[in-house]
Amino acid sequence: MQLLRASSDKTDGTIDYAAITGNGGEMGVPHGGLLMDFADAVLSTDDRRLAAVSERIRRELGDAVLVDSACVAGFFNAIDRVADSTGTPVEDEKAADTADLRRVMGINTFTGAPRA
Amino acid sequence: MSAIGYENAPVPVRADIAAAHAYAWDRLARAGYWLTAEERLAVAAEARNAPNCRLCRARKEALSPNAVQGTHDSLGLLSALEVEVVHRIVTDPARLSESWYRGIIDQGLAEERYVEIVAVIAQVTAIDTFRRGIGMAPAVLPKPAGGTPRRTRPTGVRKTDAWVPTIAKADHGPDEADLFRGNKVSNIRRALTLIPDEQRTFFKIGEAQYLPGPAMWDFTREYRAITHAQIELIAARVSAINQCFY
Numbered sequence: 001m002q003l004l005r006a007s008s009d010k011t012d013g014t015i016d017y018a019a020i021t022g023n024g025g026e027m028g029v030p031h032g033g034l035l036m037d038f039a040d041a042v043l044s045t046d047d048r049r050l051a052a053v054s055e056r057i058r059r060e061l062g063d064a065v066l067v068d069s070a071c072v073a074g075f076f077n078a079i080d081r082v083a084d085s086t087g088t089p090v091e092d093e094k095a096a097d098t099a100d101l102r103r104v105m106g107i108n109t110f111t112g113a114p115r116a
Numbered sequence: 117m118s119a120i121g122y123e124n125a126p127v128p129v130r131a132d133i134a135a136a137h138a139y140a141w142d143r144l145a146r147a148g149y150w151l152t153a154e155e156r157l158a159v160a161a162e163a164r165n166a167p168n169c170r171l172c173r174a175r176k177e178a179l180s181p182n183a184v185q186g187t188h189d190s191l192g193l194l195s196a197l198e199v200e201v202v203h204r205i206v207t208d209p210a211r212l213s214e215s216w217y218r219g220i221i222d223q224g225l226a227e228e229r230y231v232e233i234v235a236v237i238a239q240v241t242a243i244d245t246f247r248r249g250i251g252m253a254p255a256v257l258p259k260p261a262g263g264t265p266r267r268t269r270p271t272g273v274r275k276t277d278a279w280v281p282t283i284a285k286a287d288h289g290p291d292e293a294d295l296f297r298g299n300k301v302s303n304i305r306r307a308l309t310l311i312p313d314e315q316r317t318f319f320k321i322g323e324a325q326y327l328p329g330p331a332m333w334d335f336t337r338e339y340r341a342i343t344h345a346q347i348e349l350i351a352a353r354v355s356a357i358n359q360c361f362y
Contacts, residue, residue: 003332004352007344020349021356029345039353042249045167054251063127064341070249071325072347073135074177076354078242079304082318083362084209085234086307087217087279090362094302111359112210 001098001107024077031061035069042073084112120243120255127250135247136324137274138241140317141255147263149311150228151236154260158193159202159236161257166206173207181211197225198233205237210359217279228269228310231280233291237316242321273310283309298329304362326351 006100008028010016019027024036041050059114082088095102102108120141122129144160146155166172169189174193175181182203190199204212221227244254272287276285283292285301292312295305326332327347331339340347353360 001352004345004348006333007335007348012264015345015349020352024353029349030343031346032349035342035346035350036353038249039350040357042245043354043357047159050248051251058127062341066330067127067129067133067250068342068347069350070246071353072342072350073249074242074244074246075325076351077245077358078238078318079322080355080358080360080362081205081209081241082234082238082307083304084212084358084360085217085237086231087212087214087283088303088307088362089277091303105356106358107203107361110210110356110361112361 001101001105002094005098005101017101017104018106021107034060037071038066038069042070043077119258122252125250125252129250130324133246133324137243137255139257140243142261144236144239145258145261147265148232149266149268150232151311152227152260152265153262155194156232156236157260158191159198159233160240161192162191162199163206163237163240164254165189169203169207172203176208181208182222192354194276197223198229201230201233202237203223205234206241210361214279219337227280231308231310233307233312234280235311235318238249238318239314239321240306241281242325246325247324251356254352270312278303278307280307280312282306283312334357 002017014028015066016027020036024033024040026033029035034053034057038053041053044050054066057069107113120137122134143208144156145153148156151159171184171188172184174186175184178184188196188199188203194202204216214304220230247254270283270292271289272283272292273281274284274287275281276284283295283306285296288296295301295309295312295315305315305319308318327339335344338344342350
């Protein structure tokens with residue numbers, strides 16, 4: 001969250017953070033809707049949907065965008081499991097810096113949120 | 117040597133990605149710190165098998181995973197306890213809890229073996245998901261290359277704020293100094309430090325598939341075909357789908 005906010009602040013825009021945990025759509029990052037569709041498709045079991053989104057990325061944005069998008073999806077699909085299975089806590093500073101974003105995005109209600 | 121390559125990929129794959137994957141695949145086939153080569157490959161195979169497990173599917177649908185009892189559909193290469201660990205981490209990671217972890221350890225799985233299992237799952241997941249994303253089938257697992265587990269714990273490992281023992285920045289020895297470069301070391305960069313080579317391998321993959329540490333905060337230029345903001349957007353979306361709080 002810190003890096004998402006920082007990267008947005010350093011570039012151009014206002015991000016609709018709620019869209020990231022919602023239904024997606026164009027949300028302030030160039031081609032954000034398409035890239036979120038890709039993330040959804042990679043993590044789904046729907047091969048036809050993935051093929052269609054991938055083809056659209058290749059056609060509209062190029063092969064290198066597909067490769068780098070797949071890279072990020074793959075690494076975070078893994079790092080989420082590392083965090084969840086080792087009980088790695090969010091750093092206090094990071095939690096404080098992103099408290100508003102976590103509220104807007106509904107992250108505090110995630111299944112993986114700390115339980116009392 | 118392992119056989120994981122991208123010469124026939126449907127899209128050109130950067131050389132650093134191919135190199136990181138080849139390195140991980142080669143290590144996967146060799147004895148680790150606590151698992152034999154055969155055991156590491158069995159974990160990898162079981163991780164791929166987990167989505168087909170009927171018990172895991174039923175648990176995923178249940179309000180609580182504890183509400184559904186039964187036996188995992190496994191390949192029969194690991195103990196029942198290890199299969200439970202692999203399947204839960206693969207299929208329902210967001211609902212893991214410290215009490216579940218403590219139960220696993222209390223039933224006899226050594227913390228060191230647990231962390232090495234986590235690391236193998238993570239490395240295979242990162243690579244398999246990437247390959248799926250570019251339209252490639254999972255790579256064939258390598259043949260076991262032998263070796264003997266080192267069975268060593270690094271100095272400075274202790275239980276702090278994670279479930280598993282880790283090395284804190286202030287506690288590391290000279291052999292782990294490379295893991296603690298920079299002023300700040302995020303908690304996730306300590307998660308696998310009980311087994312330093314697993315931490316190194318996982319973040320070697322991370323540097324290729326995500327960004328090297330300094331590049332993460334360098335907004336003066338872009339390092340990939342997608343921008344920092346696009347990278348973080350995909351990361352956030354994946355973590356949201358996985359319901360990962362971290």
